[in-house]
Amino acid sequence: MPRETKELMLGGYTAVIKTYATARELDALRGAMHGAQGASFEAQKEAEKHMIQSLVVSINGKTSDLYDFCQDNMDFASEYSVLIIELGELLTKKKN
Numbered sequence: 607m608p609r610e611t612k613e614l615m616l617g618g619y620t621a622v623i624k625t626y627a628t629a630r631e632l633d634a635l636r637g638a639m640h641g642a643q644g645a646s647f648e649a650q651k652e653a654e655k656h657m658i659q660s661l662v663v664s665i666n667g668k669t670s671d672l673y674d675f676c677q678d679n680m681d682f683a684s685e686y687s688v689l690i691i692e693l694g695e696l697l698t699k700k701k702n
Contacts (some may be wrong), residue, residue, distance in 0.1 A: 611663055614692055616685035622663040627696055631660045635697060644674040 627635060635656055637672045655673045662672050665682075676686055 614689070616682075616688055619666050619682060619685055621665045621689060623693065624661045624663065624696070630695065632702075635660060654690055657690065657697075661693050661696055662689070671679060 610625045611622050612625050614623055635653075658673045658676060663669065665672055665675060668675055676689070678680055
């Protein structure tokens with residue numbers, strides 16, 4: 607069954623993100639986040655990569671290699687932190 611999504615406007619970009627994380631996704635994401643807390647920059651980046659891969663459906667219609675798109679697109683750099691904050695909030699949200 608397709609999961610509900612929502613559009614998130616990020617400057618000139620439209621990201622389609624899932625509206626909640628499943629229990630399986632939460633377990634994997636929490637594991638990645640736990641490893642990142644108080645850890646290295648690399649561990650933090652790995653946690654962010656996992657969030658993007660699990661919760662972002664598309665950015666401006668692009669559906670593959672989204673983490674690389676976020677990291678490599680200079681125009682998206684200022685929107686990246688907004689996306690990460692929004693995804694972090696999904697981890698604590700309960701499905702209605």
